[in-house]
Amino acid sequence: MTATLTAIVLALAGLGLLIPGAWLAVLGGSWFYLVAGALMLLTAWQVFRRSSSAEWIYGGLILGALVWSVWEVGFDWWELIPRGGIIALLGIWLYLPFMRRQLLTEDGRPAPGLPLALPLLAAIGAAIWSWTGDEAGHAGSLPTEVVSAEPDLGPSAPPGEWHQYGRTQYGQRYSPLEQINIQNVAELEQVWQYQTGDVKLPQDVTETTYQVTPLKVADRLYICTPHDLAIALDAATGKEAWRFDARSGLESDRQHQTCRGVTYWRDPARAEGELCAERVYLPTADARLIALDAKSGAVCTFFADEGTLHLENGMPYTPAGFYYSTSPPVAVGGRIIIGGAVNDNFSVYSQSGVIRAFDANTGALLWNWDSANPDKTAPIDWMNGETYTANSPNSWSVFSVDEERGLVYIPLGNQVPDQLGFNRSPAVEEHSSSVVALDVATGQKAWVFQTVHHDLWDMDVPAQPVLIDLDIDGQTVPALVQPTKQGDIYVLNRETGEPILPVTEEPAPQEGALREETPAPTQPTSALSFKPEALREKDMWGVTLYDQLACRIQYHRLNYExxxxxxxxxxxxxYPGNFGTFNWGSVAVDPERQVMFGMPTYLPFTSQLVPAEDIPPPGADQKASEQGLNRNEGAPYGVIMGPFLGPLGVPCSAPPWGFVAGADLRTGEIAYMHRNGTVRDMTPLPLPFKVGVPGIGGPIVTRGGVAFLGAAVDDYLRAYDVTTGDQLWQARLPAGGQSTPMTYEQDGRQFVVIVAGGHGSVGTKPGDYVIAYALPDGSEG
Known part of the structure; x- marks a missing residue:
C-alpha cells in the first residue's frame, strides 16, 4: 500500500509540474518543469509497478535538477533550496529502506539504493556548500580618512541635540556624538520606554503608520502620533511633560494616517521664557497646521486663526481626507514653508501640489509656488475665490534648506493619475518627479532637476534632499544628494542643479504603451546608482517549485523590458516597484568622511490599466495607493497595482529584497552591500533566517562610526559599522520600527531613540512605543 500511495503522490506532483510546465514552455520559458513533471510521472508508474528502475529515473531527475539549478543561480542557498527541496525530499522518501524493499530488481531483490544515494549526496553537499557562502551583494570598506575636519553640519542644532527631521536643515541624519562607537555599541541597553496611548483602531485606514522622528531641544523630546497628538517628553527619563490633542478625527477617505514629525522654531523677537517664544508646529490629518508653545503645549493663539492655519484655503477642491501634510514643514527666516500629500490615484479632481510660505508669527501667506503655474509666486487672493492649479505635482516629503544661500529644496511628485501622462501641461512635464530649488524669500525658482522624464510609474522623488559640502579635485563644492525610488542617487551642485557625479541618458522601453501615450525615449541614470539589474525568468522565486513555476508563467505573461x-x-x-529602492527614509551621510549609508530595497510591483467603463462600482478595498484597484475618477483608465507576489503571498523575485549599503559620495563607488533583516516576522514560525527583507524608514550615522537603522519588516533596531556595513548590535522591538531613529546627549549620556508603531501597508505589528537606549552607567567612553 505504501508504494501505491507513493506512486499517487509522485503522479500528482508530476502533473503539477507537467501541465503548467508545458504552458511555460509554450510561452518561451524554461523546459525544466515540463521535463521534471514527465520524469516524476514516469517514476510514479515504475513505483506503482514496484520496479527498482524508479530509482534510476528519479536519481537522474535529482542530478538534472541540481545541474540545472546551479547553472541558473550558482550556489545561492535561498535560490537552490526552492528549486530542489521537494525533489530531494521525495528522493529521500524513495531511498528509505522500507520503500526500497518494495521496489524490486528483475531478479526479485530489493532496490540497491545507490542510484538514489549518489545524487542525494551530491544535492545535500551542494546545499551545505551554498549555506556557507553568500553570493548576494558584496563586501568592502568605505574610506576612513577624515576629508573635512570641520564640516558644515547645517545651522541651529548643538552637537547633543536634534532640532530638525534630519537633525539640521541639511537633512544629513548625522550626529557628531561619539560616546557610543563601534567598540562599545554592543553594550547598549534599553533605559526607558514610553507609550503614547495612540493605537491603531479597527476603523482606521490601511496605511495607518507611525513614522515620526523625535526632535530634541534642550531637555525635551517632541513627537507627534498618527492621530495627531503632539507630546513632549523628558529627554533623560521619557516621562511625559505635556500633550496636545488636535482632535482631527477619523476619515475613511484618507489614504494615509501618519505623522513623520513636528517642526521646532525659536522666535528671536520674543524673550526667553515668554509664552510661545519657542514653538512646535503640528501638521494634522485634516489639513491644519497648529502652533503650540514648546514649554507647555498651549496653543499660540496669535498664529493664523486662533493658533490654527487651514491648509485647504485656496484649493480648487476640498473633499475631506484627500489632502494634508504628512511631513513636518521647515521653519526658516521667520517663514513656515509647507507642502502636502494628495491621495494617489483617487481622482483627477485633486488638490493642488502648491508649496506655500507663511509668516511664522501671523500665519499670513507670503508666497506660493505652484508647479503647474511656476512663474506666479505672489500670494493668491483665496478669500475672493482665487485658487491654485488643480492636480499639480505635489511634495509630500521633507524639505531641506541652505539658509546661507537662501534656497529651500523641494522633492516633487507627480500629477494624478501617476500612470497616465498624455494630458500633462508643459509646466507639469518639466517639474514632475524632480527636485526644485526655490528662493526662501520670494518662492521664485532657482533651478529644477528632473529624475524621471514623463513619469508613468509613480517614481515621485520621495526623500529629503541631503546637503553636504564635498571636496572634488581640491575644490569645496556645495552638493545636494538626492535618493530616488528608481535607485539612482543624484549628486548635484546645490547652487546650480548641475550634476557633480555624471548623469547619462539611457534608452527606455517603448513597447506596450497605450496608443494615447508617448513614453520618454530616454531616462537619466546617475553614476551613483543602486538600480537593480533587469529581472530574468531565472530570477523568479518561490518557496517551492510550484509557486516559482507560477511566477515564471506570470513573468512571461506580463509586459517587461x-x-x-x-x-x-x-x-x-x-521594477523597482512603488515602494522604490529608496523612499522617505532617505540616506544618512558622514560630512567628515563624505560617505553615505543607506538601505536599498528591491521589490517588484505589477500594474494593469483598466478602462474606466470596466471599473466596478466603488468598494471599501479601493482606497490604497500601493495595492488593489485605484479608480482614478475622471480619467479614462484606472489601475490595478500591488507587489509582484506568487500564489503563497511571497515575492516572485528572488531574495535578498533588502540591503544595507555604503558609498563614497566623491567618486560614486559603492563599497559594500549586505543582506539586511530576517524573515522572523514574515512567516508563521519565528525563523531568524537572514534573507534580506524589504523595509521602509531611514538610517542615521554618528561620528562614533555607527549607523542605526530599524525600517526592515522584522521588528528590530540594529547598529552597523559604517565603514564595512557589518552588523554590531540589535534590539528586539515590540512593534514595527518603520521610522527613522535619532540620537542626542542629556546629562552627559548619549541616547538612541526610535519610535516603534508599525506600518499598515507593509503589515508590521502596530504599536505606540517610544524607546530609548544608552550604554550602561559607567561604561561610556
Missing part, C-alpha cells in the same frame, strides 16, 4: 517598461492594458512588471 526592464526599468521603465510602460504601463499597459495587458499588465506590466514595475
Amino acid at each position: 526592464g526599468r521603465y517598461t510602460p504601463p499597459s492594458l495587458n499588465g506590466t512588471i514595475v
